[in-house]
Amino acid sequence: MATMEQRIARSLADYCDRLDRYDVDEVLALFAPDGTYDFGFGRIFRGLDELRVLFSRVEAYRATSHHVSNIVVDPGPGGDTATARSALYAYHVRREDESEVHVWGQYHDRFVRVGDAWLVKERRLRVAAERGTRPEDGRATLYEPLPRSA
Template identity: 75%
Template sequence: MTTAEEHIRRSLADYCHRVDRYDVAGIVALFAPDGCYDLGFGRIFRGPDELRTLFRRVEVYRATSHHVSNIVVDVHGDTATARSALYAYHVRRDDDSEAHVWGQYQDRYVLRDGVWLVRSRSLRVAAERGTRPEDGRATLYEPLPRGI
């Protein structure tokens, strides 16, 4: 028998696999219909249409490689939380330049029809190299809070 924690760990691995294969429909299928992705700086993508818009941005890369580790899952009945460390490597199509991202996902999951789906994902970043910030910000991603 597979536990809720194993399903959620599998969801995290499937997410990385689907992003790296540029399987936008497959990525969106991992989210609840009312699910959202918070990239920070107020950029929140809600529901399947906005999530598809977000994940189509990966098209600018000819290759990506996403890795999650340090996964901690807490299950509370039909809901769960998970946090994980992320390293993501990217190579742009237009000029072969590279981007690296190190950060953390904070996730909330919900059990619907026997399937654990991402209700919300938040990405905060410890470091980034080679990214291209938007809207005049110094970084592309919102920094991971630190207790110092």
């Protein structure tokens, strides 16, 4: 039987696979019904309807390739919650002009156990570097930076 850490690592890998295949329904199946995704700079998507809007943005890309590594899982009290941190690299090719986007960062997740599944309750994305993105609202970056101590 798979451990909690293995199931959560599988969920992270399944997220990448499903997003890269643009299977939004299957991506949403990895989130709790009241799950949230903090995209940074106050952009928080709450619940499956808002998450669908977020993940539908992937349609703007002809191809994507998401990769997670350096997964660290910490169990929460009671055994039905956990936190996870994972490193992210994401590559995108825009449909409109074939331009490329590269993103390096981290996911900070809180998982909840529902039956045998571990679902994302909260996800926070913070980015160390980005290339080819198109920042919004006059910001210098599209994504909120990963905090650094120095």
